[in-house]
Amino acid sequence: MTEGSSSHYEVLRVAVTATEREIKVAYRKAARASHPDHGGDAAAFRQVTLAYETLIDPRRRAAYDRSYAGGPRHRTPAGADEAHFDAPAAGSHASATIHRPGTPRNTSGDAPIYVPPFDVPGSVPLIPLDLASQQIHGMPRKRGIFGAEARIQREMRTVQLIDRQVLPAIPAARLINGLLSPADNSHIDHALLSGYRLALIGSMLLPKGAYAWDGNTLNHGGRSIAPPQLAPVVRRMQDIFPELNVTGWTVVHSPDGNLHEPVIDHHRRARGASDMVQVVNAAGLSRGLKQFLAGGPAPNTVNLPVLARLLRGMH
Template identity: 80%
Template sequence: MTQGSSSHYQVLRIAVTATEKEIKVAYRKAARLSHPDQGGDAAAFRRVTLAYETLMDPKRRSAYDRAYAMGTSEDDDGAHFDAPAAGSHAASTVRRPNTPRNTAGDPAVFIPPFESANQEGYVPLIPFELARQQVHGMPRKRGIFGAEARIQREMRTVQLITRQILPAIPAARLINGLQSPADNSHIDHAVLSGYRLAIIGSMLLPKGAYAWNGNTLNHGGRSIAPPQLAHVVRRMQDIFPELNVTGWTVIHSPDGNLHEPVIDHHRRSRSSLDMVQVVNAAGLARGLKQFLSSGPAPNTVNVPVLARLLRGMH
């Protein structure tokens, strides 16, 4: 384990959900092994000490976890997070000739497998019980004004994904309430399945016909600004180069009709089409299921990515 190749959690060999007591126990063990007086390496001992000091301070750990989720580091020693290289896990799931292809409806497979925990010194990034959950977090009250309306529309999206997407794709993981890595805003929802990630924003608008041209949403001659997701999608794509990241804005109707309002898609640039889509609830259920199911190894739970996303929850 060389400097700059591992996170503080990996240096201490603990999960990202480790408690204060677990951090202390891990530090004492790692310090004994790496201390120069015990024949250890001075540089390794400094990394162990830095990891302990950072994770034991609630404020420093919180800042570090945000950096962990974003794949960056704020430490002076230049250590960075070891995001898997593009295709590194995918290579292990390449289909051999005459073997059935994995489909989205197959039981979830964890990469790396939790069976590796039997190896000496191995600690999974997150506990198995956490990784097997399909829903993480709930919409939270942010600020005072408009919180009730925001929670209402976000809860509709949670219910839609929970009922329409998750049962059909066992490996899909819904994470609610992420802090945006692009600015100080928040991401309503993220859905991870295999090597595909969907960033989702929610709106609640009156019934009627709306037109989306790739930049603005128009209704009755009036322009309505949907959630600005393009810059968030680009940032998440930079953070997770091994994934295919897209953005979705789902518009709910007041009466809960999944097919309302009607969204007309006018001709627009391909880049806008690929990056963010504006749809009603029925369109999200249909489009998101197709997007996640058509990716490579859609029955895979990418544990390192999931762990980083969970550390980015506000």
């Protein structure tokens, strides 16, 4: 088998005989090093991700190996250049073009691009196109007995807020409600995925007033209020999806529906306080999520491998 200058194996720095475990280990290392959120290069990160998605799938790897053996111009199973990361899926409204140096990058407001694309001949989609096209998956539902109605009410407010304020601005964003937590036996209210960024969101409903968040506790009138414990879940999800930038958000709704209430002051965090979760009101969540998701690499991408795994984790 002939080695080329930019093969998937060279990108991940593994031998052509690498096992699945060796590929996973190499990918985690390469993804962390090349991720734009950690000072890496977006183009290199896309190359790393494409290499992993190809080599970790036995059928795609076999097809790639056949073309890889044919010459130095390595091609994907579809016969397209490796830059097919920027090619849209069938049914999307984006033009079927490959990004060239010097042309504008795709933005969060552009039509969704599916990775891997749905129009690869002979491939089996990870999930159906109609399911991947939905922006909202699942809805809050009753779990347990105590406080169920109040929980559903605050979770529904979060769903409506994201549906009205965030999803129209980022067409590739996908909201998944009611995930089982991989860190414990609890659940995750909401997960919002766009490109290579994932926001985990918990919901609260508190009276109007001024609150102070110090990174560990939410204080109001001398009383401490414990927000949802999202930090362990964020850490676990980051381990599961090393290619993503995972953050946690707790949104505090007011009883009257005012998006700017309650007021939450962010105090300087104490040593050892968690910086993985932000506590905000509804207006702060809408603004923060749009900035977070739009600022990531390829924000108009629907990451099908991640989306499929999240959907399997729903209640």
